[in-house]
Amino acid sequence: MRRALGGLLLAGVLGGCSVDFQGWAGMKDQPKGLPFRENAFFADGRTMREPPPDTVPRSRRGVSRRFLTGREAPDAGYVEELPLALTRELVEGGQGSYDIYCAACHGVLGDGVSPVARNMGLREPPSLVDLPEYEDGYVYAVISEGYGLMPGYAEKLTPTQRWAVVAYMRALRESQRARLEDVPAEARARLLQEGVP
Template sequence: MRIFLTIYVFAIIAAVSILGFRGSISTKPPLEVFPDMDRQARYKPQAENEFFADGRNDRSVPAGTVARGNYFNQVEVFSEDFEDTRLGDTAFNQGKNADGSLVKKIPVEVSYELIQQGKEKYDIFCSACHGAAGDGNGVTKPYGVLAASYHDARLRSVEDGHIFDVITNGKGLMLPFNDRISPEERWAIVLYVRALQLSQNANVEELTSVQRTELGF
């Protein structure tokens, strides 16, 4: 018993000598048993290295990156003489005018390439629920997840900004995609949705004679 008490006291004295009393203040570096990568090797911002051809640690933003934030903090980030037509454009970034009303028409130049981009993003993010034709017959329907049909009269008559706003912020069971799809890609999806709506609700009288012949009318 005496030997055990001696060893026990010695262990306490050794522990206190090495670790110090709890709550004591010391200017010495702490004893780290597990450093947890606190001092791991890393590149410092704005420093140099020989790995990249340009010798910089800072790298350019990869193409297609979706920016975090709301795009409207340029006043705090940039100098007063900085000019950019997109950062402060609420119609482009939010689908809303400066007074908060929804944008009626797509505020970007419409092109076939933009429709193709919209189809690509629609197939990735939207078709699972809304269906390839936009009629709500997606693969989730048999499981009780009912998505809206874009061919409803209500959605055919809404503003383009409304569809953009739903893609951005979500609605009901639909999650927001503002952190996954850039504003330009969202407008591309809106354009493709309008193309899907037109494909099911087009007026034959609006077609040219060549188009009618090709379609068998």
């Protein structure tokens, strides 16, 4: 009796399973529009629809093209200077992102010295503190779109975070070329007391 009951229960469970499974297969194979497939329902024969003219993505409302691309216009030059206020908070945020996403290759100091750099056979990540004087928008575009063997970071960093990395790179660069005379007088005395490396 017990065994019979067990068998009945098992059959019930398996039966349930197979019904479920068929249901899923049915859903999977039903007629539906996939993004890049043809679609006879629409006049243009495509499944993907065009957004109505002048549609503005909500995430980009109020943000200019130069802020998003680092370029003055599609075929024009790069934005010369950071298009947002340079604050300590911005630079520190940039340092956070730099240390996570860039330092592994370009080195914590930006000098191109890192275990990854030593082992990258095809092309070593260059020192970022010795690059020629680029516009801020150029560096922003490299971070967004990538450069040669380097991947872009648009999916990992928001536009503001990318500009923050640009700001931090400037700070890194300055930190390694600053002379004692560049330091404000009051801080200079402190540095001399503590000893300048």
